[in-house]
Amino acid sequence: MRVKVMALTLSISMAAAQSAYAQDSDITSEPFMKAALTVMVFDYFAAKCKQGGGFAASDVGKVEAWETTNSVAQIRARLPEFDRHPTQKQQLELALSTITQQITNQYTNLNPCSVALSVSRMPDAQFAKVSPQLLSSVSKPPKTPKKAQQPPASKPGTVTSSSDSEIVKQIDSFGFNSRTAMGIGGFLTVKIYPIVLFRNGDALTNVEGLSFNGGIAAHKRAKPDEWTRWRRQGGKLELASKDGWEALPFSKTYPKLPENFKLNGLFRSLSGTGNVAVGGSQSIAAWEQYRFSSDGRVIRGNGAGGNAESGDVSVATSNVAPNQRGRYRIQGMMLYINYDDGSSERRILIADPKDPETAIWLDGVSYVRRKQ
Incomplete structure (x- = not known):
């Protein structure tokens, strides 16, 4: 597998990490996002390799040594935690789909065992060298929230x-x-955030x-x-x-929300990345939205999409998660949501009490009011 094809993995990996708003210093940090995507690409082709008979005897030891030295099993074990980070999860899934499709389409008579082995040999796949701090964090079990202090989330x-x-x-x-941040296509945009x-x-x-x-x-x-x-x-x-x-560029401040405060309308957060702005051909966009009703009902949805080109190959992918329905309540500065499927979430809510129709901020991320 040529190095330039493997470089695509790192390029999209970096893009996904940069576009994610960090909610967990371990999971959504750039090193872990890159490592997660690398492991996901390896596992994809390793699974196809197994279907065809598995790695050659001379390569089994090399793969096992790579996994042991770089704590691959621990990284793999933490991947399900992305279920709590839907935006980052979708970006990873989109990047994985784009990478695997491009590699598969670009090479005839593709040997998945060779691809998986090549991934494990990439310089950036040597996590023990390039991200030693990552291994110290993944070797520890993730922190478990105290049930007595919050509902399951x-x-x-x-x-x-x-x-x-x-x-x-x-x-x-x-x-x-x-602050200036990267947006869809890699174009710079100005983000407004609360303090x-x-x-x-x-x-x-x-x-x-x-x-x-x-x-x-x-x-x-x-x-x-x-x-x-x-x-x-x-x-x-x-x-x-x-x-x-x-x-500061803004002199206006918002006080705490009044008792019995309600939201009404569709609020959407849009993020993205890519390299179109610098002459490339990769663009990724992810969105998350909440449709609030004044009667206390809420519908949550999210999705991601993107496209990439390499030579004569063009790949477009999209992923839309099923909507979640539930009920919400606002108390002080917190938004509590209990979904019909039994899950729940708890977010810091900031809004203008006098004008909640323009935008809100959840955990510091802006959600702009959209037309119905």
């Missing part, structure tokens, strides 16, 4: 040592900042810190770079930086 656990009401009392309001403004003058630049295991004090100790100070000066909202006070 299809999303990452969000456990705190302090109750939501105690945290809400410490919050003055939510402000907004912006938490505390009454004591502290500012949290990553709202997911509110759900940190151990509480916000533990989060401040673990991730001090996500904390700073804030103030209002001359009608502007400012954050402290190493170069002094810097004004």
